Amino acid sequence: MATTYFKPHHISRGETIAQSMKDRFDYGQNPEKTQGGDLVLAYECDPKTADAEFLLSKAKYKAITGREQKKDEDILCYQVRQSFVPGEVDSEMALQIGYDFAMRWTKGKHAFFVVSHVDRPHPHVHIYYNSTTLDCTRKFRDFLGSARAVRRLSDRICLENGLSYIANPKPKSKGKYRHYGQWLSGNKTPTFQERLKAQIDICLTEKPPDMDSFLQAMVTAGFEVKHRRGGGISFRTEGQERFTQLRAATLGKGYGLEDIQAAIEGRAAPMERRKVNLIVDIQSRIKAGKGPAYEQWAKIYNLKQMAAALQYLQENGLMDYADLEQKATQAADRFHMLSDSIKSTEAAMRTNTELKAAVVDYAKTRPVFEGYKAAKYSRKYLAEHEADIAAYRAARATMDRLVNGFKLPKMDTLKSEFQRLAANKKKAYREYREAKKDMQEIITVKSNIDHLLGLTDGQKNKEMER
Structure with missing residues (x-):
């Protein structure tokens, strides 16, 4: 399984900055490990002089920004190591994958070089990238969870290239990472029988007209x-x-020759014969690369998006389509519930603001209206104080409408209530943004999978695209 290692490099004890960087780069570019230097790729730097170029960029950074870190705290460069399963990739392919990873990780804003080593049984690459950006105005800062972000990007690229990787290596209940054996015990590669059953279901969903068409689809x-x-x-x-015979005793109920014939003739519903293991089914469908559902999906989406969907399913343990549907529904319900809650809070805040304004206007204009009453509603008095009297009447009408027969709250109570509503809204907005992100992510994943597996009709697809 492809694994990653992420490390920021500081100055080695007893060495200068130049010595520390040169030692690390010399190790990475050792001709005995890189086939005489053939297995080296670089971006915006010369690997042979990368140590001097990285140091020069740091000097420019100091001149431009005026910032300088303490010598023992300064990060000279970052290193990422990717290791692959023997037999899955060769050294040259590992080098290309490492370069793709480095470009996507740095977003092309940092100089880097990648070396592929052949001194171990397993192919692996070392990536060294400058902590200072190419324009020398910023630095890459190691952040909380950076190692996990490195692993997730590496996993995504492995999925795109059809390589194995360790999904969820860190159990939630413990702080230590599991070794390969522990991980494999709960994440075994699908057996040949599981792959065969998945492909049978895929071919049957294409509704072949006869057994010969079904067999041809399996060959394809x-x-x-x-x-x-x-x-x-x-x-x-x-x-x-060895060949696996098509019979229920071997593959399970619903996978005998008579069952397949019944499904082709429309006497059985193939997708109801078992729970769909999304991981196996999607990987089989991508590998097959055939059928109208795949072709329709391929026109709109690409392999990177499907790799992201697969990674999401594996990280969230969604092996069954029904679970994916349920989680998508729950995410949408949570988002709309929070949205409605925020709208209700905002409406209450508007009411509170309007009531406070009415109370203030009422208090200011009440003496004028009392004088109007004392003058026995004199037209002359009304003409002299028409604006204040109109404001009083409007304030009184607003209070009667908003209080609706209840006792008018005091101003201090209204202010406290507004503060409480504002705090609730702020808290709800944090949850709302998180819920919106979760909903968008799972709806996108489900949409991609629905297109790929052909589980939506044309009209529904159009609605999803919109």
Whole structure:
């Protein structure tokens, strides 16, 4: 499984800045490890002089910004190491993947170079990038969770390239990372039988007209077909030694030859025969790369988006489509509930503000209206104080409408109530932004998967696109 290691490099004890950086870069570019220097790629720097170039950028940063860190606290550069499973990639492919990772991690704002080492059984690369940006105005700051962010990006790129990786290596209940054996015990690679069952369901959802069309779809998906004596059928896929016979005793209920024939003839619903394991089904569908659902999806989306969807499913333990639907519904409900709550709070705040203004206007104009009453509603008095009397009547009408027969609260009570509402709104907005992000993420994931698996009709697809 592809693993990552992230480390900021400081000055080594007893060495100068130049010596510390040169020692690290010399180790990375060792000709014996990089096939004489052939397995080295760089961006905006020369690997042979990268130490001097990185130091020069730091001097420019100090001149431009006027900022300088203490010598023992300054980060000279950052290093990322990616290690891959033997046999999945060669040293050159590992180098290309490492370069892709470095470009996406730095967003092209930092100089870096990547080296691929051949001194170990497992392919691995070292990435060194400058802590100072190319324009020498900013520095990369190691942040809380940076190592996890490195791992997630590496995992995403591995998914895009069809490579294995460790999903969820850190259990929630413990602080220590699990080793490969512990992780594999709960995250085993799908068996050949599981892959076969997933591909059978995929081909049946395409509604083949007859058995020959179904078998041709299986061949297109990468499965070898063997007709057995007595009319049986067996399948074998890449990396599998023995054929797996199409029968319920081997694959389970609903996967016998008669069951498949019944599904083709419309006498059985293939998607109801088992719970859909999204991870297996999606990977099988992408690998097959065939069918109208895939072609429609491929016109709109790309492999990076699907890798992001797969990563989301694995990180959230969503192996069943029904669970994905339920979580999407819950996320939408939570978002709309918080949205309605904020709207109610804002309405209460507007009412509170309007009532306070009315109370103030009432208090200011009440003496004038009392004088108007004492003058027995004299027209002359009204003409002299018309604006104040109109303000009094408007304030009184507003209070009667908002209080609605209840006792008018005191001004201090209204102010306290407004402060409480404002605090509730602020808290709700934090939850609202989080809920909105969660909803958008899972709705996007579900939309991508629906398109890929062909689980939406044309009209629904158009609505999702909008």
